[in-house]
Amino acid sequence: MSTTTAETAPPPTTARAGRRAWLGLALLALPTLLVGLDMNVLFLALPRLTADLRPSGTEQLWITDSYGFMTAGFVITMGTLGDRIGRRRLLLIGAAGFGAASVLAAFSTGTTMLIAARLLLGLAGAALMPSTLALITSMFAEARQRGQAISIWATCNFTSAAVGPVLGGFLLEHFWWGSVFLVAAPVMLLVLVAGPVLLPEFRNPDRGRLDPVSVALSMAAVLPIVYGIKRLAVPEGGGPTLPVAAIVVGAGVGALFVRRQLHLATPLLDLRLFRNPTFTAVLCALVLAGVVMAGTGLLGTQFLQSVLDLSPTTAALWFAPMGLGVGLGTMLAPALGRRLPLPAAIAVGLACSVPGCLLITQVGADGRPLPLAVGVAVLALGTGPLFALGTGVVVGAVPAERAGSAASMSETSNFLGGSLGMALLGAAGTGLYQQRMAGPVADAVSAGLPEGAAHQARETLAGAVGAAHRLPDGAAADLLRAAHDAFTGGLHLAGVTGAVVFAGLSVWFLRLHRRSQQG
Known part of the structure; x- marks a missing residue:
């Protein structure tokens, strides 16, 4: 062909x-x-x-x-x-x-x-x-x-x-x-x-030029918003100011991207x-x-x-x-x-x-x-x-x-x-x-769970499973039951x-x- x-x-x-x-x-x-x-x-x-x-x-x-x-x-x-x-x-x-x-x-x-x-x-x-x-x-x-x-x-x-x-x-x-x-x-x-x-090739005969400014704007809009969502979802200290600012910046760049696309012949x-x-x-x-x-x-x-x-x-x-x-x-x-x-x-x-x-x-x-x-x-x-x-x-x-x-x-x-x-x-x-693990973890600390292990138990279910191995049988069962209910x-x-x-x-x-x- x-x-x-x-x-x-x-x-x-x-x-x-x-x-x-x-x-x-x-x-x-x-x-x-x-x-x-x-x-x-x-x-x-x-x-x-x-x-x-x-x-x-x-x-x-x-x-x-x-x-x-x-x-x-x-x-x-x-x-x-x-x-x-x-x-x-x-x-x-x-x-x-x-x-x-x-x-x-x-x-x-x-x-x-x-x-x-x-x-x-x-x-x-x-x-x-x-x-x-x-x-x-x-x-x-x-x-x-x-x-x-x-x-x-x-x-x-x-x-x-x-x-x-x-x-x-x-x-x-x-x-x-x-x-x-x-x-x-x-x-x-x-x-x-x-x-x-097995596959045919195809190009647009009227393809025009790929606009690098649009490419840059699209990424400059997406990445700050992604960063902001992640920081808000899993806070690491410093408060919400930075992630919210990132989302606002991303949204602003997104508005510029939209405006540019509406004025380009081949957006x-x-x-x-x-x-x-x-x-x-x-x-x-x-x-x-x-x-x-x-x-x-x-x-x-x-x-x-x-x-x-x-x-x-x-x-x-x-x-x-x-x-x-x-x-x-x-x-x-x-x-x-x-x-x-x-x-x-x-x-x-x-x-x-x-x-x-x-x-x-x-x-x-x-x-x-x-x-x-x-x-x-x-x-x-x-x-x-x-x-x-x-x-x-x-x-x-x-x-x-x-x-x-x-x-x-x-x-x-x-x-x-x-x-x-x-x-x-x-x-x-x-x-x-x-949120649901705050009380059970406090009880586990009272039963002898070290603070580091308690922090892991509050963070994830895997951390609670690991922390349970460091507790007596009764306290371990209570912690695991609470962790399972919280995850469910x-x-x-x-x-x-x-x-x-x-x-x-x-x-x-x-x-x-x-x-x-x-x-």
């Missing part, structure tokens, strides 16, 4: 994809799974990683969510860059970087090294994700095939919630915690070898798309759904291991229904979308998530994992139409030559939601835990938050449906 043709023009709108395109989709499924897996697999590794590297509370949050925040921060730039330099080229660059950073993370000898590796993984992930979705629009021009391909892509993207814990549990049973990162290296090598053969982020109410609702819903699912995932997997004392593999199997529920929901979404208008289909799905969230609030510290497994499965099943049909709305809102930029908006919403979920719901759970309260908080969020989003999409009927 001529390089000029492949790189400057999309396929004809009536062409049907052949065998090579479907093989290419199968290849694209690999980085799609791995980028999501790299976030989810860390949940199970966190207890062992924490015991080995002993990060502080702030460092632990950086380890868990720096990856997602970096991806969210750079994915818009990367999506637009892919439209300009070539989507396949950017995919291969991202694959090489992701493989190298995975090796660095696997063999990290300290928290600083691991955080740096996670930052690099996030940057590489930002190059991979919009490229995979944008390439689908190049490979599948016929509308029905494209819808099927996007549903498969969405299934792979979110099934990582199931695959990640199961794979992580198996690896943690047999190897050290770094093995959960190392698995990405051979997969990315396969993408580098097979990508040039980094086309904000005019937000005039479409369904487009806006989908992106907001993707963020909020990501908050609930990631926060529940973080707290739920730790609950299974640290409160119910399940092995990593057993915990992974009990939590796998979340990813399986998303996968089933995304696969069923096209059939639902053919029977209902799109806003109504999404509203019905999100309404089905509410009972799952409420079931999570009934999980007990001394109970069984079944209510949690059923709750997360129902929660995830209802999000399927949002992820599959909503992604199609976002990508379909722009011409094919700008699909990378549109895909980056969808991915920004996904990863920003996931990172905010781990940061905000994780911090809320930690705050509730620390954080999981209940995530369930209540999810029920409110999904109910509100369902009402929003129903109103969009009614307005479309009236119009």
Whole structure:
């Protein structure tokens, strides 16, 4: 195929994809799974990683969510860059970087090294994700095939919630915690070898110039806000003045970014798309759904291991229904979308998530994992139409030559939601835990617990487990019981938050449906 043709023009709108395109989709499924897996697999590794590297509370949050925040921060730039330099080229660059950073993370000898590796993984992930979705629009021009391909892509993207814990549990049973990162290296090598053969190249023929000022402004807006949220979530002294100031500065720079985008002929982020109410609702819903699912995932997997004392593999199997529920929901979404208008289909799905969230609030510290497994499965099943049909709305809102930029908006919403979920719901759970543990820890100090161990017990559940070994049997049992109840309260908080969020989003999409009927 001529390089000029492949790189400057999309396929004809009536062409049907052949065998090579479907093989290419199968290849694209690999980085799609791995980028999501790299976030989810860390949940199970966190207890062992924490015991080995002993990060502080702030460092632990950086380890868990720096990856997602970096991806969210750079994915818009990367999506637009892919439209300009070539989507396949950017995919291969991202694959090489992701493989190298995975090796660095696997063999990290300290928290600083691991955080740096996670930052690099996030940057590489930002190059991979919009490229995979944008390439689908190049490979599948016929509308029905494209819808099927996007549903498969969405299934792979979110099934990582199931695959990640199961794979992580198996690896943690047999190897050290770094093995959960190392698995990405051979997969990315396969993408580098097979990508040039199976995947077409595509560049926007009217790509224009990438505006470096917009890139700088986008990062200067995101990073201070991220810093401020983290400092407010886990205070380290000095009061709230500095983090609040950082958030204000970030918001101010964000306003400059928005103003610049509205005046550029080829903006980094086309904000005019937000005039479409369904487009806006989908992106907001993707963020909020990501908050609930990631926060529940973080707290739920730790609950299974640290409160119910399940092995990593057993915990992974009990939590796998979340990813399986998303996968089933995304696969069923096209059939639902053919029977209902799109806003109504999404509203019905999100309404089905509410009972799952409420079931999570009934999980007990001394109970069984079944209510949690059923709750997360129902929660995830209802999000399927949002992820599959909503992604199609976002990508379909722009011409094919700008699909990378549109895909980056969808991915920004996904990863920003996931990172905010781990940061905000994780911090809320930690705050509730620390509040409820003040009295029990004071009792433990009276029973002979040293002040240093008492501080650790107040900070985290892992610290309470360690402190219990230094107490007499009766006092140790009381401390552990209080710690388990306090941590379970954080999981209940995530369930209540999810029920409110999904109910509100369902009402929003129903109103969009009614307005479309009236119009």
